[in-house]
Amino acid sequence: MTRRIVCMWFPRLATDRVLRARPVLGPFALTERHSNTDRIHCLNVQGEAEGLHRGMSLADARAFCPDLLSAPARPDHDARFLRILGRWATRYCPWVGPEGPDGLVLDVTGSTHLWGGESALLQDMHMRAERAGLTLCVGLAGTRGAAWALAHHAQGIADPGEEQAALAGLPIAALRLEAQTVVRLQRMGLRTIGDLAGTARAPLARRFGQGLLLRLDQAMGQQPEAISPEADAPHYAVRLSFPDPIGLSGDVMVGTERLLAALCEKLKAREAGARVLSLTLRRVDQGSQQVELRLAAAMRDPARILPLFERGVGDVDAGFGIDQMRLEASVVEDLPVQQVGAVRKADPDRLSDLITRIGTRIGLENVQRFLPADSHIPERSFLISPAAFATPGGSWSVMRPRPLSLFPPEPIAATGPRPPARFRWRRMSLSTGRATGPERITPEWWLDDPNWRAGMRDYWIVETREGRRLWLYHTPQNPGWFVQGEFA
Known part of the structure; x- marks a missing residue:
C-alpha cells in the first residue's frame, strides 16, 4: 500500500486562538518580549495586510499602523490548543503527531477512501477549519518532507511517486533547512529544490554536511521519516463495582481503601502525587454523590489519605444503596522518590495532614x-x-x-x-x-x-x-x- 502523509499547517494559530473567543475587526497582533523589547509574535490577516511582519518591534508596528491592537502571547496556551487540534484530527486517521509549534502531521495511508478520495479529504479539512475560525494550509504527499513543503509553500497534492516533480519549483526553504543554510545556498545560485536536486552531491556534502542531503532524501522518499503520535496523558482513575448495593459508611470506607491502593500504585509508577481527589458514589437509582478531597501537599500514601475521607463519606446519602465507586486524581503534581538519610529530620507530612484536615472544614485557602x-x-x-x-x-x-x-x-x-x-x-x-x-x-x-x-x-x-x-x-x-x- 502506498504511503500517504498529510501536513496541516496553522500559520496564524496563536491569533486565531485568541480571536475565536474575542473577535477583533481591525489589525491585531500578539507580542513577546525579547531583549527588553516587545516584538510581534503572530498577526491576523488585517495586520499582515498593513505590511507588518513577525519579529517586528511593537513600537515600529504602531508607527506604521496606529490602530493596531495587541496582547501578550501565551505559547503555553497555544501548545495546549494544538494538542486539542491533534485530538480533533484523529477523526481522519489514528496516527497524528505534532509538526513544530503550529502544525500537525497525519499518516492517512489506507483511510482516504473513507472521505471520498484525497481531494475530498483536504476539502473537508479546509471546510471544518474555516467553520472553526482557523487559517489552515494543507499538503498531501508520499513523504513527510514533501507534505510539509506543499503545506508551507504550495498547498496541494503530490501524486504517488511524483514528489520530485511536485517540489522542483519550490524554494530551498521548503526542505526545512536552517535560515543560514538557505542564505548560503541562494548565494551559490541554488534557489529551488530542482536546482539542488540537479547539483552534484559530493561538493554539497563537503560544504554543508549530511544534514542538507538528508532533508532532500527525506522529501524525495529515499530516506524514511517516522511519524510519532503524542502519547495520551496518563489518566489517574480507578473504578469498583459491587454485585450487591452497599449503604454503610464502613463499607464505603473499605471500598475507598481498595481504590486508593490501586490509584496510589499508578501514581507511584509515574513518581506523581495527588493534590485533588474526587470520589464518586453511584446509587442504584442512577443518582450519584461526590466527595472531593483537596490535599495540602502532593500525596500517594493510602494510609495517610484514607482517614481524610471519613468526614466526607459520613455526610453521603446512600439512598437505596451504592453499586459503583470511582476514584479520580483530578489534579496531580510531580512527587519524585527521595533518598532516605541516616539523620532523622522533622516530618513535614504531619503538618500537611493537619492543614488538610483543617482545610476540609474551613477551606484550604483560609x-x-x-x-x-x-x-x-x-x-x-x-x-x-x-x-x-x-x-x-x-x-x-x-x-x-x-x-x-x-x-x-x-x-x-x-x-x-x-x-x-x-x-x-x-x-x-x-x-x-x-x-x-x-x-x-x-x-x-x-x-x-x-x-x-x-x-x-x-x-x-x-x-x-x-x-x-x-x-x-x-x-x-x-x-x-x-x-x-x-x-x-
Missing part, C-alpha cells in the same frame, strides 16, 4: 502562613499566603528585634525626639520605664506608599512600668509620635 518579603519597611516585610499553595522558604534578617503584633500606626500625644515619660494609648495611661533606640528606617523611594509620605521614622522599643512593651516611632520631618506594634 489556612494561611506568613512568608518573608524582601523589604526593610515593617509593613512590607512579610506576605500572607495560603499554606497549602506556598512553600516556606527564606528567613527574616533584621538587626533589631521586631514586635510580634504589628498594626496600623496609632498617634499619641508627645513632643521631642525622645520617647515621652508619660503618654496615653488606647485609653491607658502609661509611663516609660526603659527606651531602646533609635532605629532609623527610611522610605523606599521607588515605591509610592501613602503611609510613608511623612519621610523617615525613628523607631524605639519602649518598656512601660505597667508591663507593656511597645514599638514607637517618631517622624522628624513632620514631628509626631505613633505606636505601631507590641512585643510579647
